[in-house]
Amino acid sequence: MIVLLKGNTTPEELRQFTDDMCQLGLDPHVTVGEAHTIVGLVGDTSRLDIGQLEAMDIVEAVRRVQEPFKKANRRFQEEDTIIVLDNGTKIGGGNFQVIAGPCSIESEEQIIHVAQEVKKAGATLLRGGAFKPRTSPYAFQGLHTKGIRLLVQAKQAxxxxxxxxxxxxxxxxxFDEVDVIQVGARNMQNFELLKHLGRTNKPILLKRGLANTLEELLMSAEYIMANGNERVLLCERGIRTFETYTRNTLDLSAIPVLRRLSHLPIIVDPSHATGDAGLVKPMALAATAAGADGLMIEVHNDxxxxLCDGAQSLTPQGFQELVGMVQAIRPYSDCHAASEARL
Structure with a gap:
């Protein structure tokens, strides 16, 4: 349920209202906007009498939220969420970032070399797989703990x-020194994992599952947020359809739909979606134009x-060319994303 308070509501009245809601066993979430104050009530609101709420002097309107996701819902929070990393990097709310690096960490030389190259080209975050979920149990599964140590070394370098x-x-x-924890497509509905991540304070990059709806993606985000961690980034990485020419089908319509439904930042991964390095650039540009808050691009020096997903990886030179094209269309995508959020 959402309660819209009048513009002249005092801080004391707001505090008393939220205290009263807590006494009823509800969890009030307050968003103070330029014109209104919104109080989102999470919990069993069936006991509330809407008529009594609407009769209160400070209440302008009361609306029930039909969607099962609450904290991720834009109705609860009109303004875009901005995720701020420890080094000050911001994601969301007009702050566009490019995440780049190899699918899998293979050696110290490889990860540090790629990290230096993608930073020089304009990447603002470094990705690298230490634990690799693979369809085949015989495929390379990553370097595990050693891989994280090497990734931390690349961060330091x-x-x-x-x-x-x-x-x-x-x-x-x-993951103590990891800045953003990624939940892969196969774990999107690993609810026990999501609950534990909800008890951390680290940003969580949540990838859409192979055959999951957008509502299911938002409900997985809700699991994290309901457990206390509201620093969630949504990632569209393609879904499985009847098309076999590409690895997956990149659902770019997810960007404006998620923008309308949720205030959370939206990242797009065209590398895993297409599985083809030659298709990464056009889909990355399309995602940028559609209003994404960032891109995740796989880059490998060779x-x-x-050892993993080389066919979809750009070279450092190819990545540099892509970043230049993305920067050229970014001013136009900002305006488009803002207009979509207001619809």
Missing amino acids: TGLPIVTEIMDKSHLPL PPHA
């Missing part, structure tokens, strides 16, 4: 915040010999 995927809640102690 370049200053780039780092993003890497978690596979199990027991691995959380290994794609033909990569």
